[in-house]
Amino acid sequence: MSKQTKNDVRKYYNEHVKEEDSRLNEHPFEIPLTLHFINKYLKAGDKIFDVACGTGRIARELLHKGYLLGLNDLSDKNIELVRNRLQSNVNVLFIENNDALESNGWDKVQWDGILILGPLYHMISKEKRVKVLELAYQQVKPGGYVFSSFMTRIGAMVYGVKNNPEGILRKDGVKKLWETGTDDHFVEATEWFVNAYFAHPEEVNPLVEQAGLTPIHLAGAEGIFGERFELYHRLEDELKKLWMDFIIEHCEDPRMVCQAKHLLSVSQKQK
Secondary structure, three states: OOHHHHHHHHHHHHHHHHHHHHHHHHOOOOHHHHHHHHHHOOOOEEEEEEEOOOOOOHHHHHHHHEEEEEEEEEHHHHHHHHHHHHOOOOOEEEEEOEEEEEEEEOOOOOOOEEEEEHHOOOOOOOOHHHHHHHHHHHHHHEEEEEEEEEEEHHHHHHHHHHOHHHHOOOOOOHHHHHHHHOOOOOOOOOOOOOOOEEEHHHHHHHHHHHHOOOOEEEEEOOOOHHHHHHHHHHOOHHHHHHHHHHHOOOOOOHHHHHHOOEEEEEEEEEO
């Protein structure tokens, strides 16, 4: 990230810390799906670096399961909340306030797993996206796993149609987003995105491979509920559980992947 981009992203998360903390209630699939894959490959006592831990929602779940965590985030307000929430837990190795690419946490230990669940949302250039994945490749153990998240272009389009349909009138709006993954006057013109990059699913595995990692899974976090969360929240609890199970069971189906708003890539550093 350029210095200005970094400052813009930090400012955004500092100003939206409460909304970011509650976002995963509104977007209910990300935590269960991420935990599903982490628990598939890692075990209690393993060391995980949560590179951009946000407000610590996923970290809190992992600590409860006995993982050892290093935590980092760009946002001062996020880290303040994380310290208040998690610092007393004996399984927290460190809590650091820094940019993902500049973190001192990468080489603290050789990690069993690395979570990159936010930085790739804000790395406009492919070179930066490869660089953060290369850092993960270098610092994860041979045989270790990297879990990385991407926002999808189709998810952004649906969000934009809901919140700023006038973006179709701008050359640097809808068309630019669809062709390049970023825009100036469509999604970026709303309150809830800043310096955002949106990927097509077919970009992800080649990007991971370019960094030296071997792709294992590419999952659509929300499946058919991508940017249609209101449909899920209308359901009774029993139906919610059944739909959650269905989405996780079918999350790697390419037809589900293409509907999702968030993608989760699981990759491995070969021994």
